[in-house]
Amino acid sequence: MWDALSDQVKAMEAMANGTACPSLYLSSLDPGVGKTQTLYAFVRNLVRSPAHAGVGVLICLGRLEEVRSFVQGMNAFGVLPPAAVAVMTSDPALNALGHPVPQEAQVLVTTHQRLERMRGRRLSDASAFLYQGKPRAVRVWDESFLPARAVVLNTNTIAGLLETLSTINPDLRARIMAMVNEVEGLPDNSAYTVPDFAAEFGIGLPKVIRAMGRRAPTKPKDAAADLWHLSGRTVSVRCGNRDGWALVDYRDSLPPDMAPMLILDASGRVRATYDDMEARGLLVRLQSAVKRYDNLTVHLWDKGGGKSSFALHGNELCKEVARMVLTKPQEPWLVIVHKPHPTGGDYERLIRQHLQGADVDVAFLTWGNHIATNTYVDRPNVILAGTLFYGTAQYEALKRSVADQRASDACVSAEALARVKMGETMHHLLQALCRASVRRCEGDGCPPTSAYVIGNSRHDFQGALAKAFPGARVKPWRPEGLKLTGYVAKAIAYLSEMAKIVQTGAKVRFKQVAQAIGMKPENFNKDVREHPAFSEALGKLGIIEVGGFSRKISFQFQTPI
Structure with a gap:
């Protein structure tokens, strides 16, 4: 675990020194091992290093509530100069926790959503994220990372846009309604080319968003953005019993120049999504050490x-x-x-x-x-x-x-x-x-x-x-209590009666129990001993299985009833 944490530090140090390869580096240490504490320690030392005074840090978190706890935790670990940290979110109260001008703070804490809003624009071109006029060299993404945003657009959601679209162009509304009907007639796992609405009708997404009004909820606006993104593309059509028909694709949402960047995700060792990123050459796995869960x-x-x-x-x-x-x-x-x-x-x-x-x-x-x-x-x-x-x-x-x-x-x-x-x-x-x-x-x-x-x-x-x-x-976990039937119930009943009369440490052979319940000994192991309900009931009776070096042959009574 110490070696894996050291790997995490080395990746950030290489970014700070400008020697890191343009890759995504994944640290997948389990929760509680110390990934975040290591990040705190690194940031504190970087800010104190005169040789790295011009090196900016970008830290991306999943939700607003994580931002507050992260900033507080970073200061609790080692108080930073007030001007060293800035916060950039949609919440003014959170932003007030840091320097009022993000470009002047060496450490910038923001959210995943802020980066995703860039819709594929380069990070180096976004002045809001720069430090002293340069891109921030040390970049850390906390929790789940995807290189693009998965798009699942349900036909019911598309139909919800029709009222707005009718105010823009009735023919556009009819075209989209016809598309919905066409999609809902396709078999599951079909490929379908979405009509290019912008090209056909000369109507761009900004006009659709304006027609919704400034106070419109975010979800319809996102749905319209997804539909216009899918226009002219070949997509997959999936039909689920619960969700109906959906158009499936993905769209670039993050800056293409995010690398080098460190990803801290404990789920990195179990999620198949990272395997695909690694296979594409986008991602390098840092050393890991799986925690034990014997307790x-x-x-x-x-x-x-x-x-x-x-x-x-x-x-x-x-x-x-x-x-x-x-x-x-x-x-x-x-x-x-x-x-x-x-x-x-x-x-x-x-x-x-x-x-x-x-x-x-x-x-x-x-x-x-x-x-x-x-x-x-x-x-x-x-x-x-x-x-x-x-x-x-x-x-x-x-x-x-x-x-x-x-x-x-x-x-x-x-x-x-x-x-x-x-x-x-x-x-x-x-x-x-x-x-x-x-x-x-x-x-x-x-x-x-x-x-x-x-x-x-x-x-x-x-x-x-x-x-x-x-x-x-x-x-x-048996909510109804332990229910035993058949030979399992007979075997437990027999052993329960034996437990009342024998001394602690007494043994009874498997063969004897099988004969007592009218069962062939050769079937007893498979049909009774290997039954999960039988094992659980044995434990409740304080009975264990014992025997020689190669196999168990007897039950032993540990706790008299």
Whole structure:
């Protein structure tokens, strides 16, 4: 881990000295290892270095709330001169935390969105981001990075623009309506060439935006921008049961001269998107060191936890989440829930109702706000009340954006989509669970933490958890209590009676138990001993399996009933 942190420093030092290659450098150390603290220390020393007085630093963060905590953390680590730091966001109160003239501050803290607004214009041409008239040499991007913005434009969203378009040109409205009807008649995974509306009607995007009015919401404006971007392009058409038809592509959003730049993303070791960037030669992986999670126990409930499942069964799921919290009422909890749903309701409110005013310390986060906060690192219990998934169109758009693969080039294979989906699943699991105490680093591992995850087995959560959290134990979460049937129930009943009469340390052979329940010994191992419910029930009885060097042959009673 120290070597990996040293790699991070060397990458920034090379940028400061002008010797870095024009690449993206990825540091994917796990949460809590010290990537941000290392950045603080580097910035403090750079600002104090007379030899680097003319070297500017650009730090890009994901959300506004991260900016405040970052600036405060940077000063807490080592107070910087007041004129050394500037903040550039859409929030005047945040901007007031730093120097009023960003170009005069050696360190500029801004958001991803500020860079994405440049729509592919060069960073060296943007005076707002310069320091002493020159591009900032040290560039750091915190959390998820994509070289282009994935575009998924739903036909219902396009239809929402028709009223505005009719005021500009009725023929344009009719042309777009015909396109929507044409797209909705295509089979899934088709290629489709969008009409070039600007060329056909001589109407540019600025005119469409003006027709919406200055007070129009951002989403319709973004949709219009995406539609005009897609005009004349060949795109992919995806049809999902939930989202209907969507046009899929990607568009340049970041300056083309961002490199060299350091990316700090703990999810870098699990997300498939970085593999494609590396394959294209855009990205260099710095040395990593995977944290151990032997002290993490994950209880997995094999049940749908997506937005649609919560919309249909929200009350049932929230009731079980509340029941789980009440199993340890003296300990603090963190619960991550979906945002309120028009039909499913407010899930935080539902969980609190089922807690019935119990005196428990429960904090809540919603999916989408489950990244880059350290507020809950002292909570040893965390519940993912649902999981975050995208539609097929979004996964395809992500794949195309990182692989630079247009619909006119090739289709995206089912295998490639599956890799992207698994990578994003692991990304969300890693980021969400690491809001709690598992985030902290103790040696090369984490402190004892209990996690509870709702997720359908068809998404291979077992595999995702094993890769995202090496060494973690995954156990079943059974809301209805342990239900035993058949030979498993008979074997546990027999062993339960034996436990009442034998002494601690007594043993009974597997063959004896099989014969006692009327089962052939050769079938006992596969049908009973390997059953997950049987293993769990054995643990509750205080019984372990023992034997020789090569194989287990007996049950041993450890704790008398």
